[in-house]
Amino acid sequence: MKNAYLLSTLLFFLFSCKKTDQNSADLILGKATINAFFKANPESKKIEKEVESFYQNRNFEYAWFTKNGMTQAVSNFQNQLQNYSFAFNDKTFKDEQLDTLISNVKSNYEESKIDVKQRENLELQLTTTFFKYSEKAFAGIKKTPRQLDWFIPRSKKNFQATLESLILKDENDSIYQPVNIYYSKLVEKLILYREIKKKGGFPIIKTDKKALSITQSDPCLIQVKQHLFLSEDLKSNDKTMLFTESLKAAVSNFQQRLGLPETGILDTKTIIEMNKSVDFRIKQMLVNLERLRWVPVEVESDYLLVNIPEYKLHVFKDKKIFWETNVVVGKEANETAIFKGKISRIMLNPYWNIPNSIINKEILPAIKKDKNYLSKNNMEVVSYKGEPMKESSINWNEYTKNVPFIIRQKPGNDNALGEMKFLFPNNFSIYLHDTPSKELFDRNKRDFSHGCIRVENPKKLMLYLLENDKTWTQEKLDEVLKTDTETGISVKPNMPVYIAYFTAWVDHKGNLNFRNDIYNLDDKLAKEIFAD
Template identity: 50%
Template sequence: MKKNWPYLALGVGIVAIIAAVVYYQFQQKKPQQAAFAPDSSVYSTQNYTNLVLDSTILIDFYRLHLVADSIQKDVSEFYRRRNYQYAWFSENTLTNAALNFNQQREAFISDFADSSLYSHQIDTLLLEAHTKGSQFLKRHQDAQTLELLLTTAFFKYTDKAFTGSVKDPLDLEWFIPRKKKDYQALLDTLVSAKGNPMREPVNRYYVLLKNKLQYYRSLEKKGGWPTFNFPKKSLQANDEDSSLIALKQTLLMWGDMNEADSSALFTDSLAVGLKRFQHRLGLVENGKIDANTARELNRPISFRIRQIMLNMERLRWVPAEMEPNMLLINIPEFKLHVFENGKQTWMSNVVVGKEATKTSIFRGNLSYVVLNPYWVVTNNIINNEILPKLKRNPGYLARNNMEVVSGNKVVDPYSVKWSSYTKNVPFTIRQKPGPGNSLGKVKFLFPNSYSIYLHDTPSKSLFGESTRAFSHGCIRVSTPEKLALHVLKNDPAWNEEKLESVWKTQKEKWITVRPALPVYIVYFTAWVDQTGQLNFRNDLYGLDKALEQEIFGERIASKS
């Protein structure tokens, strides 16, 4: 940590005076902003301490400690609203809030191996202030420095820990809008909470994953789990192999086996432990040591820790409080989660977009249910898949229950000279409702600029695959009838019998959903489920790799 620069009595004094005058004049010329409404429970006519900062010291502090402009603004605003009263000291000693915040800061540095928040000067001055109490406060310069260092550290910490290292997730294909967090109010609460630790303004999934990160850090310090040597033959119940000793140790560390077992025997409890592991990793749950299972078992603990950290970064982008009634689709998990009154009530398998036709990450409002839908074929599919077939034989459309439309008029496909087009066909091609319709019996629309929606499908066999990335971007649902009943449950005009009666007609029917149901399409490769189990999935679209480069790029480059 840099030492404080020595003051040259005359030169620095003149510079400080000039800087203060310039800063004051600049502030006077700036347009007046709306005043921040202080928390009346924190700020009133009462003074909470007789310790007051000299406001002119802020300029020198910012310069000496190279404080970023955005942090300067937050620090200045904080002290202006409290009439420059100290926040981290009472009359005679350091407050519990200071100690608790510093513990949180140090825990973050340890959990995320993030040295950017470390300050040797804070540690040194904090120890002296804690041990010497009122004697430390008599050292006015040191007391003011520690006061400002803690406040500056708070805004740096909250910006990174709660907002995230990535300031614009749009560059990483994440289009869910973020709500700006009020760190001024958070600090107000912290310094007035009589030492109670501050509540992190993040969602509960972040907190759950953070607890797992701390556990994995503790395992890492102990050396992690042993490497598993893939057996040369397929092992069955009661087979013996020395590799099973390390495997059982690993599954015990993961929590997939409940009791230690140092034998080399393939036991029933080992098969159960393997199935638990496979379930949490999204693998085929066969209780066997296949190649995919062995590969995931041999991921080093450093890989899993980094995977947890990447997904904690994503969770900082998610609203702290999500709607109690919503749908959430996690792309790498291939699952739809249904939430009612803040609790997950059921799940459904889904099929998502292939790597070449990724499903977008965004939030929408499910506003319409369409029974017996037409499938309007996208331009990409027309250009790449259908047009070549039409050039060979326009009868392709009739065989697939499709039609050509211009405006509201159906066009005879044999009247169109398909050979004259290479792309951008000036017609709509759509598939009529019926048993073979690619959207099945129902689709769920949440208007968006990505042309993404949920729908049924006649291709049910794909839901049995463990990896389900087969679509052109839209999301196929394995239980569309159940989802339709759920989405329309607030509308007394619709029940199972009414839906079935419409499906039998094979005529398209649009239903407005009131109120609209929030839909989140997200991308998490590590999370804690409703049973408290830590789950991992593969990086389907390579977005973990891109985020890793964004966050750890310098460290990766330095090792290469």
């Protein structure tokens, strides 16, 4: 995040040191003109300060005009506002007076009639509107993400650098926006869904069949094909009632995007997802666009990303997906926290120090029912100094919670952490780890843990994290894993890991994905976004 902010700041100073156009040399705004404008058109102190600072940094030169007239930036900005208004269904910046003023000033220049006051007013209106637009479009809601269970550091935006970039663009250049690339990709899909809504939305699919597959016929397939054609899963719509090979491929693609089993069979679960309205999907995208405003504009080249509702861990190398694996995350009562960390250590054959919450709810009641519970489950009791304690010396009936010692599970085949765990210091006691319960990865919905993240292919992850450490060969690692000796390995450099929560996103193949809101965090955020 710091690197992205430094980059945008550097761009800003580079732009501010460069003349926008030699023809603008005589077009200067006085500070008194800016003060008079805000006296007549008061704004928040933050916006007024942004505008004044912007002009100070460019020696009060005009931004939107040269001596020859308005620059291309005016049209570019108008298009930007129109696109935003349509995508987000937000009329905040639909200003007929501003559009009229732009038209009048443009006409005056064409007729060589220059009204200085009108030009000054338009210059400052455009700049003020830009900063207000940027705050709303890119900064996000004022409530802190931490209040919404999001502990990844929020991206800091430099809107002055963004405006300088806009001013220097010509008609064919893409406009820089201070957002993550995934934000821009999701906005494109949002516009597609706005178009679908204009056409009447998705058709309702009704059938009494529990499943439909290749070569079968049913009247509902007309609506199914229409839906999949609108959502771009089906390339051409034959409008027949026959389940064709192309429909099977389209259904399979839809299922993949929705996190359903990719059978290519139209079953009940698939129809339920298809029957979620276009308004529901648009709202889902808007909620996740808000989250993406909080994400750093630029992230590290190499990092790990766990998307909780997707039940997936993605490994990024050189800013591209390198590989991915299934994960098990916390159940609703034990939510996996959303935050950023850095993997610094791998523990092979780890002990599992059982958290107090699990001791209180599960271990203590089990011990009171069966005095041999600990030995049966390969567990032991040690002091906080790590000294072994005799279970027979403990009166378990004295404790209902918060025991004054550690209960841990020893390394072995039944250890809940499996053969390894991946540590990244955090305040949530969350880490990645192996598991002996491999069968859970075959399930479509994988929220079963107490909060930590179980990885389907931990050995592959370990080898990736240690690929540059020549002291740890695969043979040496395998030898250690054959023992029950706990062994720690430092990960250098530390690997960034993001534990995130997205229920709508565009993947690296350009496909729009949706997932269920397993922790009801979409609803919580939607109440903040759509409060008005």
